[in-house]
Amino acid sequence: MIIFYVISFLIIYIQVFYLVTFFENRKDILIRSDGNKLILKNYPTVTIIVPCYNEEKDICLTIDSLIKLNYPRSKLKIFVVDDGSKDGTWKVLQKYNSNPLVKLFKKENGGKHTALNFGIEKNDSEFIGCLDSDSSVHPEALKRIITFFNNNKETMAVASSILVREPKNIIQYAQQAEFDMNHYMKKMLGFLKGINVTPGPFSIFRREVFDKIGLYRKAHNTEDQEIALRMHTHGLAIDHCPDAYVYAGSPNSVPKLYRQRVRWTLGFIRNSLDYKGLFFRPKFGTVGMFTLPSGFIPILGTIFLLLYYIDSLLNFISNKVLQLNATGFYSMFNGNIHFSLFYINTNVFLFISLLLYAFIIVSLILGRKMVYGRKVFSVDILLFIIIYFFLSPIWLLKSVWDAIRSRETNWVKERDYSLNTPV
């Protein structure tokens, strides 16, 4: 029981921390409408690198969205790096051969980080961005991000708001609700300079980041987490631009979602352990004192909850077996069932759970207000709660298990095409 109280106290603490941060900074949250085109005083040079591997299906959508970015042509370059694709990606890419904005490269397969590093080394722009090859960007996204750099010289990287690209089924709608909730938390961490990931879908860096801390590294298939943590060790700040929208491909089935989440969670655990020196060290600010420790609490909480429910289920089954043994099969269904409000469980557990669900709903509403400029409540949140309630303990347990067994994840297996493709 004491474990339950400690874990739930920490979970509520985290949520209150976000909410207090929101009330402190709510006036600084910037959402710009599409109607008002931004005009910047200064347009720095930017190169967006698109690493791709066996992406013949989606790559054109990605590149086309970059070409449509509302940014001076002379200041923008798009580097597409084919990381040794085995399908027709390279052939599909040839249609951009004559586009002056796009530069195509092909290299031996070496993993996403090698493709990104290949692109970084081949350009001299003031800003460098990355975009996963299954994602597309909003035309105003880059300009909106650049305003964050222009307004604060200390900001070294800016992350975008990731939305699910064309959600079609309940798994994808549930993810959309989760992403909306994450926008809120990420923005709050942005205010506190505590963001611990610069996601593959459209994060922009100042060039000096790579000059100071070096290039991307192989990091448990979550290079975007590793580089963010490395930036913190060098005191480089990361912010979040809520109205820079990027539409990312998302798992459309339970097995794919499961694989992606195992990769993310395992990556978080492994990278956190690699950077354990950040934990509870005040000199590293929010990331060490709050973000990283708070990332482990839901993992512990969910596993604890799962064990609690398994224990309750086993108790229920063993009681039913005893009843069956004592009174026979038919009598099990002959008992008088009296419904009474008396039997509704009203222990502390219920009220803390209700409080937690209230926080989830508030996070989602605030996240949506932040991203879309209006408060939206929809059934997605229920899908999210139901689907993640059953699935997240499984992937969290698997991640912890893999972390203990030192197993690596397979990034490519999350994608449609690659289920039979060796990495």
Added chain:
Amino acid sequence: MRNKKNDWKKYIIVFFITIALFAVAAGLSNFFTNKKLNDIRSIQNKLSTDILSSETQFLLLSDLSCKQDSGEVNLSGELNDLAQKINYAEQNLEDNSQVIELKKEYSLLEIRDYLLIKKINEKCGEKFTPILYFYTTANNCTECVKQGYVLTNLREKYPVLRVYSFDYSLNLSALKALLTIYKIKDTELPAVVINDKTYTGFQSLEKIEEKALQLNTTASNTTSSNTSGDSKHK
């Protein structure tokens, strides 16, 4: 943008807000727990009055027909409801000391009802078959759980059966007297007393059915249709 320095004041404020939220959750839970305990208490008070009323009525109308009396003392429904609520409260409510007190009061009510039923049986012949059931919650007694299921099942099948369950570990002098009378030991639980005869260890449904119903010829006559109806389910 804010400075990267940690805002310790905020960490402390958040800590106190979280404590306050926990206090609200605990307060709400406590409020409902008390409400439930009061609910049990009010049922108990009502039952106590009902039993006292039945006892008095029995003494007053002792020379009248037995049929009339038996209808008035049929409080088994309320007793069962109370038993279920106390059992639930014991397992789920956090304030266990209050539940134990209520359980003691409930046990006393059971003993009083048992004595009344015995008097009615003496006066009017075997109208009811009282069964005393002793269990323990102190050890993990799975046989007791099983015995509980058997008796609940029988009680629902045969209204003439009056099951009085007693927690052996309850510190109650009247209960101790019962334990002495029927020579119940904690090593031999569960124990069932049918017609003043003690049976220790788990007793199967068929065994109790046989012992309890055979002894009560009046009962078997009055419930013959009920019994035959149920036997089809077996």
